[in-house]
Amino acid sequence: MGRLFALGILGTIACAALASAAFAQAGSVTGTITTTAKSLAPVRVTIDQKVCGAELADQAVVVDAQGRLANAVVVLTGVKPFDSLTLAQGKRAAAAEPTITNDKCAFAPRVQIARPNANVKTTSKDPILHTTNAQLENGRTLFNVALPIAGLTITKPIGNAGNVRLSCNTHPWMRGWLVVTADAAVVTGADGRFSIDNVPPGTYELRFWHEALKSAPQRITVAAGKPTDLTVQMK
Amino acid sequence: MLVLGQTVNQSASAAESRYGATAPKLAEQQSSVGGPTPTTVAEMWSAWCARCHADDGSGKVKEPTITVEPMDFTECKVTTPEPDADWARAIAKGGPGVGLSPEMPGFEDSLTREQISGFVKHMRGFCKEARWPSGNANFPRPIITEKAFPENEFLLLPVVSHATEPSSASATDVGLVAVYERRIGRRAMYEVGIPFYNWDFQTSRASAIGDLAVAIKYAAYASTTTPRIVSFGLEATLPTGELYKGFGKGTVVFEPFIAAGTMVGDWYVQAHGKVELPVDTLVDRAYLYNVYVGRDTSAAPNTWTLGVELNGENRELWVTPQIRKGLTGTGALAASLGASIPVKYRGERVVSWVGYLLWEFLEPLRARR
Known part of the structure; x- marks a missing residue:
C-alpha cells in the first residue's frame, strides 16, 4: 500500500511538472480592436429618471479617443476547454455562471461570454421594475423574468442555440449580450485591448464579434513563449 | 398583452x-x-x-x-x-x-x-359590470354534450361511421355539422348549425344538407366564486333536409334543453339534457341526455384533455371516450377526437368516429409580434 501511495505522489508531481512545462512553452494572443465608428449620442431618458438619470450613454458602440473599441469579443477557436487557459485580468472573462446586473437602468456588463448550456444569474440594484428578456438572435425568447425589486437574483439556463440578446421591457433602451461559445474568448476593455494567455503553440482562427460592427476571421500562428500581437479594425 | x-x-x-x-x-x-x-x-x-x-x-x-x-x-x-x-x-x-x-x-x-x-x-376588478359569468366555469367543450358557458366560436363537427350490418353491405356514412356561436350581452348566446351528409342511398352515394338548427342559450346561474354554471336553451330544427333520403325529420322540431357544469377536484363534470318535440305529432318525441367527465393533463392552454361521455337517446346509450388538444399556444384553436360506441342494441348500432375543430374567433391564435 505504501509503495502504491508513493507511486501516486510521484505520478502527481510528474504530471504537474509536465503541465507546468507545457504552460511554460505556451504563447499568448494579445491585441487591440479599433474602429473608425464613433461613439453614439447619449440616450435621453423619460422614464424612471430618479433611478436612471436624465440621459444614459448608448453603449452600442463604445470607442475611446484613439478609436479603440470596447465590448468587442475575441474568440480563439480550437482551444477547448477555455478553463485551462488563464484569461487575462482586466478583461471580462467567461464565468461559469455569468451574472447580469440591472444597474441604473443598464445591463452590467453590457457584453459577456457564456458557456453553452450555462445557467445565468440576473439581478437588479434598482428599486424599480426591470425585466430580463433573453432572446436568441432569431427572435426566439429563452426567458423573460421580472425583477421588481432590488436584490432579487433569478437563475435561468440559456441552452446552446447561439448568442443571447438581452432587453428590458420597461426600459426599451437597455441592451445586453451573452456571446455563447465553448472556445477561449475575451471581451475587450475600455482601451480596446484583449489578451489570451497560455495558448499552446499552433495555428488558430481568431473570430471577432461586436453587436454593431464586423470583421473577418483571421488565421494566426502562436509561437512558444512569446505573445502574438495584432490590431484588428472592425467596421 | x-x-x-x-x-x-x-x-x-x-x-x-x-x-x-x-x-x-x-x-x-x-x-x-x-x-x-x-x-x-x-x-x-x-x-x-x-x-x-x-x-x-x-x-x-x-x-x-x-x-x-x-x-x-x-x-x-x-x-x-x-x-x-x-x-x-x-x-x-x-x-x-x-x-x-x-x-x-x-x-x-x-x-x-x-x-x-x-x-x-x-x-x-377592472371589469366593472356585474353578472358576467365567471371564466372559472368555462370548461373544455365535450364533443356531444352541450356546453353551458356561452361562447364565440366556429365549429366543424365531423361524424364518420361504417355500417356493420350484413344488409348494408359496406356502407360508410359521413356527416359534417358547421356551427356558428355568438354571445349576446352578458349571459346569452345564439347559434346556427348546418349539417351536411354524404350517405349510401340505395345504390349510390347521396349528398345533401340536413335540418338547419338555430338555438338560443342563457346562463341562468353562474357562480362568481365556484366553477358552477347552469344554462337553459331552446333549439329549433327546420325541415331543410330531405326526409325520404333520411337527411331530415320532415318537420319543425323544438328542443328545450338544460346544460350544466362543475368541477370535482381536477375533473370537469358537464351534463346536458333535452327533449325533442316535433310539431308533426306523427314524429316521435325523443329524450336525450349526455354526461361528460374529463380532465386536463397540464395547466397550459394547449394541453391535452382526456374525457369520456355517456350519450343517451330514449332507450339507447353510447359511451364516447375522447381526447382534446389545443392547437395553438392560446388554445383558441382546438381539436377533439372520439369514438361513440353503442352500449345497448349493439347488434343494430355501429361505432361512429366523432370530433370537432373549434375556433374561438375573438381570441388571438398566438402572440402578436
Whole structure:
C-alpha cells in the first residue's frame, strides 16, 4: 500500500511538472480592436429618471479617443476547454455562471461570454421594475423574468442555440449580450485591448464579434513563449 | 398583452397552489435592500404592471415601452371568459405560458402564490359590470354534450361511421355539422348549425344538407366564486333536409334543453339534457341526455384533455371516450377526437368516429409580434 501511495505522489508531481512545462512553452494572443465608428449620442431618458438619470450613454458602440473599441469579443477557436487557459485580468472573462446586473437602468456588463448550456444569474440594484428578456438572435425568447425589486437574483439556463440578446421591457433602451461559445474568448476593455494567455503553440482562427460592427476571421500562428500581437479594425 | 387561453380551466385554488410556492417574499427581500416598497397588490400594480397595462387596466399608457398592444382588462366580454388559472399562469410564466407575447415577463420567481392570487383578484376588478359569468366555469367543450358557458366560436363537427350490418353491405356514412356561436350581452348566446351528409342511398352515394338548427342559450346561474354554471336553451330544427333520403325529420322540431357544469377536484363534470318535440305529432318525441367527465393533463392552454361521455337517446346509450388538444399556444384553436360506441342494441348500432375543430374567433391564435 505504501509503495502504491508513493507511486501516486510521484505520478502527481510528474504530471504537474509536465503541465507546468507545457504552460511554460505556451504563447499568448494579445491585441487591440479599433474602429473608425464613433461613439453614439447619449440616450435621453423619460422614464424612471430618479433611478436612471436624465440621459444614459448608448453603449452600442463604445470607442475611446484613439478609436479603440470596447465590448468587442475575441474568440480563439480550437482551444477547448477555455478553463485551462488563464484569461487575462482586466478583461471580462467567461464565468461559469455569468451574472447580469440591472444597474441604473443598464445591463452590467453590457457584453459577456457564456458557456453553452450555462445557467445565468440576473439581478437588479434598482428599486424599480426591470425585466430580463433573453432572446436568441432569431427572435426566439429563452426567458423573460421580472425583477421588481432590488436584490432579487433569478437563475435561468440559456441552452446552446447561439448568442443571447438581452432587453428590458420597461426600459426599451437597455441592451445586453451573452456571446455563447465553448472556445477561449475575451471581451475587450475600455482601451480596446484583449489578451489570451497560455495558448499552446499552433495555428488558430481568431473570430471577432461586436453587436454593431464586423470583421473577418483571421488565421494566426502562436509561437512558444512569446505573445502574438495584432490590431484588428472592425467596421 | 395578457390575453388568456380560454378553454383550459383549473379552479382558483389550484391556480393559487401551482405558482410561486418557492418564491421569496417581497417584503423580506426588500427590507434588506432598502428603498420604497409597494406592499399591497394595488400599489404593486401601480408600481410595476401599470407601466404597460395602465392604472385602470385599459392598457392605454402615454409612453408605451413594449411593441404589442396590451389587452384592455376593462373590456368584460374579453376578460371574463378566462379562468383564474390562466390569469395566474400568465402572471407566473409570462406571456409565453399562455401562448402570448414574450414581452410580458414571468413573476413566478418574485411573487408568492398569495400575491399572484391577489393580482388575479385585482385584475378581475377592472371589469366593472356585474353578472358576467365567471371564466372559472368555462370548461373544455365535450364533443356531444352541450356546453353551458356561452361562447364565440366556429365549429366543424365531423361524424364518420361504417355500417356493420350484413344488409348494408359496406356502407360508410359521413356527416359534417358547421356551427356558428355568438354571445349576446352578458349571459346569452345564439347559434346556427348546418349539417351536411354524404350517405349510401340505395345504390349510390347521396349528398345533401340536413335540418338547419338555430338555438338560443342563457346562463341562468353562474357562480362568481365556484366553477358552477347552469344554462337553459331552446333549439329549433327546420325541415331543410330531405326526409325520404333520411337527411331530415320532415318537420319543425323544438328542443328545450338544460346544460350544466362543475368541477370535482381536477375533473370537469358537464351534463346536458333535452327533449325533442316535433310539431308533426306523427314524429316521435325523443329524450336525450349526455354526461361528460374529463380532465386536463397540464395547466397550459394547449394541453391535452382526456374525457369520456355517456350519450343517451330514449332507450339507447353510447359511451364516447375522447381526447382534446389545443392547437395553438392560446388554445383558441382546438381539436377533439372520439369514438361513440353503442352500449345497448349493439347488434343494430355501429361505432361512429366523432370530433370537432373549434375556433374561438375573438381570441388571438398566438402572440402578436
